[in-house]
Amino acid sequence: VARLRAGEIPIVEAGLDEVVHDAVAAGRLEFVVGAATGAEGADFVFLCVPTPQDDDGSADLSYLAAAAAEIGPVLKAGATVINKSTVPVGSTSVVERVLQRPDVSVVSNPEFLREGTAVHDFLNPDRVVIGCDDTTAAERVAALYAPLDAKVVVTDAASAETIKYAANGFLAMKISFANAVAAMCEAVGANIDAVMNGIGSDARIGPAFLRPGPGWGGSCFPKDSRALVAIASQHGYDFSMMRGVISVNDEQHERMVRKVAAAAGRGVAGYHPLEGVRVGALGFTFKAGTDDLRESPALAILRRLAALGATVTGFDPTTAGGLDDVQAARLAGFGVAPDALGALADADVAVVLTEWPEFAALDPDKMLSVMRGTALVDTRNLFDPAVMRAAGFTYDSVGRQ
Numbered sequence: 001v002a003r004l005r006a007g008e009i010p011i012v013e014a015g016l017d018e019v020v021h022d023a024v025a026a027g028r029l030e031f032v033v034g035a036a037t038g039a040e041g042a043d044f045v046f047l048c049v050p051t052p053q054d055d056d057g058s059a060d061l062s063y064l065a066a067a068a069a070e071i072g073p074v075l076k077a078g079a080t081v082i083n084k085s086t087v088p089v090g091s092t093s094v095v096e097r098v099l100q101r102p103d104v105s106v107v108s109n110p111e112f113l114r115e116g117t118a119v120h121d122f123l124n125p126d127r128v129v130i131g132c133d134d135t136t137a138a139e140r141v142a143a144l145y146a147p148l149d150a151k152v153v154v155t156d157a158a159s160a161e162t163i164k165y166a167a168n169g170f171l172a173m174k175i176s177f178a179n180a181v182a183a184m185c186e187a188v189g190a191n192i193d194a195v196m197n198g199i200g201s202d203a204r205i206g207p208a209f210l211r212p213g214p215g216w217g218g219s220c221f222p223k224d225s226r227a228l229v230a231i232a233s234q235h236g237y238d239f240s241m242m243r244g245v246i247s248v249n250d251e252q253h254e255r256m257v258r259k260v261a262a263a264a265g266r267g268v269a270g271y272h273p274l275e276g277v278r279v280g281a282l283g284f285t286f287k288a289g290t291d292d293l294r295e296s297p298a299l300a301i302l303r304r305l306a307a308l309g310a311t312v313t314g315f316d317p318t319t320a321g322g323l324d325d326v327q328a329a330r331l332a333g334f335g336v337a338p339d340a341l342g343a344l345a346d347a348d349v350a351v352v353l354t355e356w357p358e359f360a361a362l363d364p365d366k367m368l369s370v371m372r373g374t375a376l377v378d379t380r381n382l383f384d385p386a387v388m389r390a391a392g393f394t395y396d397s398v399g400r401q
C-alpha cells in the first residue's frame, strides 16, 4: 500500500501506471489498509481477493470469507457487494451468509481480463457477466459498465460463477487441442501453423487460443481447470474431458523436456541423464507481457531439466534489473544471466520458453557465436525454421518439420 501511495506499480502490466496515476491525481482513487476502511460508506464494494488452490484442487475461499467478515459490520444500508474473485458455484450465498446483512445485495461479476493486457481487456470486454437473483441489483451493477458499451449477460449467480470456470476451461481445452494436434503434425509430417490457420478460419472454431507452445500456465488456467474437475466431482460428475485437457498439458511439458534432451544427444531415462549438459533458457514467465512466474510452464520444464542433471542458466526481460525476493525463491537452482546472450553463453542447447518479442529480434549469428553447441529448441515457434537452419542451428520447434 505504501508503494502504491508513492505512485509505484509493483507488477508489470501495460498501461496500468497511467490509469492509476490519472485516477489518483484526479482524486478518484486512494489506497488504504483494511477492507473495512475501504468499504465504509461505499455504494458498491468489489471483492477481488485471490482464491488459490487448496490441496485437493478446490478453491480456497478463506480470503473471500475474511474480507466479507471484515466489511459486513460497516456496510451502509442498501450497498451492493460485487464478487469478482473466481469462486466455486454457490459462493455468492457464502458471502451473503458471512456478511449477515439482509439489507445488502451480493452480485457475482466474474472478470475475464488477461495478465499483460489487463487494462485493455477490462476496458474492451467481449461481454460483462452479472449474476444475481435480484434484478434491480443486477441492473445497478450493469449501469456501472454502461460507459464501456459492452454486451451484458444477466443471469443467476450460480450460472455466472459457472461461466467463469467454463470459459477458462474451454480456452485451456483449445490450447491443449492445438498442442495435441502439434504432436500429431510432427508424427505425420504436417505443419501446425497451416493446420491451425485452416481450422481457425472456420467461424465456428475461430483463430484465438490455438497457438501451440510449451503448455498453458499462469495463475488461472491451472488452478481453474483443476477446480472445475473438483467442483464437478463434489457434485457427482466426473469431468473426464477436463481431466484429459490437464493431462495433455502435463504431457506437453514432458514433450518439451524430451526435445531438449534429444537436442543434446541424450535421453531422459536413468540417473542424471543430462549430466554435463548446459541449457541456456530464454524466458521464465508464463507468457510475454507479465512478470508473473506462478505455474509458469518455463519453470516446470527447467526444473525437470535440472532434476535430470542439466545445468540451467536463463534470462527473462523482467529479471534484467535483478531479482526481488519472490523471483529469487522461484528461480532458486537456476543461473540468472543479465541478458539473453549471457544466458546462452557456453550452452549446448538454447531453449525458447517465453514469446518475448526481444528474443525474436536476436541475431542468430551472435547467438551461435556465444554458444558451445548449435541446438535450439523453440517451444514458442518464435523463429523461422529456415532462417535458423541457414544460420547453422540444429533447430526444433512445436508441430513443425
Ligand code: UGA
Residues within 6 Å of the ligand: 086, 111, 112, 113, 114, 115, 116, 168, 171, 175, 208, 209, 210, 211, 212, 213, 214, 215, 216, 217, 218, 219, 220, 221, 224, 286, 287
Ligand atoms: C486467462 C484468461 O485468458 C482470462 O480470460 C482470464 O480472465 C484469466 O485467465 C483469469 O482467470 O484471471 P491469463 O492467465 O492472464 O488469462 O493468460 P492467457 O493469455 O489466457 O494465457 C494463459 C496461458 O496459455 C499462457 O501460458 C499462454 O502462454 C498460454 N497460451 C495462450 C498458449 O499456449 N496458446 C495460446 O494460443 C494462448
